[in-house]
Amino acid sequence: MKILISNDDGYQAPGIVALYETLKEVAEVEVIAPEQNNSAKSNALTLHSPLSVTRASNGFRYVNGTPADCVHIALTGLLGYRPDLVISGINNGANMGDDTIYSGTVGAAMEGFLFGIPAIAFSQVDKNWGHLASAALKARDLILQMSHQNLVGINPWLLNVNMPNLPFDEMGHVKLCRLGRRHAAEAVITQMNPRGETMYWIGAAGPVKDEAEGTDFHATAQGYISMTPLKVDLTDHDNLGYWAQTAARLMAAPPV
Secondary structure, three states: OOEEOOOOOOOHHHHHHHHHEEEEEEOOEEEEEEOOOOOOOOOOOOOOOOOOOOOOOOOEEEEEHHHHHHHHHHHHHHHOOOEEEEEEEEEOOOOOOHHHHHHHHHHHHHHHHHHOOEEEEEEOOOOOOOOOOHHHHHHHHHHHHHHHOOOOOOOOOEEEEOOOOOOHHHHOOOEEEEEEEOOOOOOOEEOOOOOEEEEOOOOOOOEEEOOOOOOOHHHHHHOOEEEEEEEOOOOOOHHHHHHHHHHHHHHOOOOO
């Protein structure tokens, strides 16, 4: 099994190191990750400046770009072969609910999926890497189970997995979940710089709005590992009929 690993916390992050050290025992693993922290970069690609790739002392390669850049470059020439699986993470903090839209961790995995390769984004719910070794072992077990079920290297799929920060034996089994929801983000933070100019910091993510049973928020709060299958198609299929009628009225209406 050939696995490409990336992340959004940067190539030196403890999460990606732990994942590599655990997976290299069971697979052929390459790490191509961002040089710096690229949290909340989603699916962004760098199109207006060149990208460089550097080999670190530990053998990892890092890119002066986004998580999606790393996977894109890897799959379009840098690797020289097609991996069976693209893994992103382990992220320092949860990527649940609305977070998945912004997540660079999910963005890296999604880039693999867009190239027709199965992909998983792994995150720990709480920051600061508590029980990271346990999370890496759980990730390895999940990957091996999927490989044994012939799910790796065939048809593409995209999974978002969040693991509670618990010891291995205390972590619950995998629960299939839908994404929860958050309230709107908190207000922007303003500061004055030494020149008297107003500077802005994006506010913190909003509190949880939908943590009902069946959501990723609910599962991880109960100590389970949440697994949510994702899709890229953003079409509002349920309301296509409504918008078809609206579009017909718009086309028939005289110009304003």
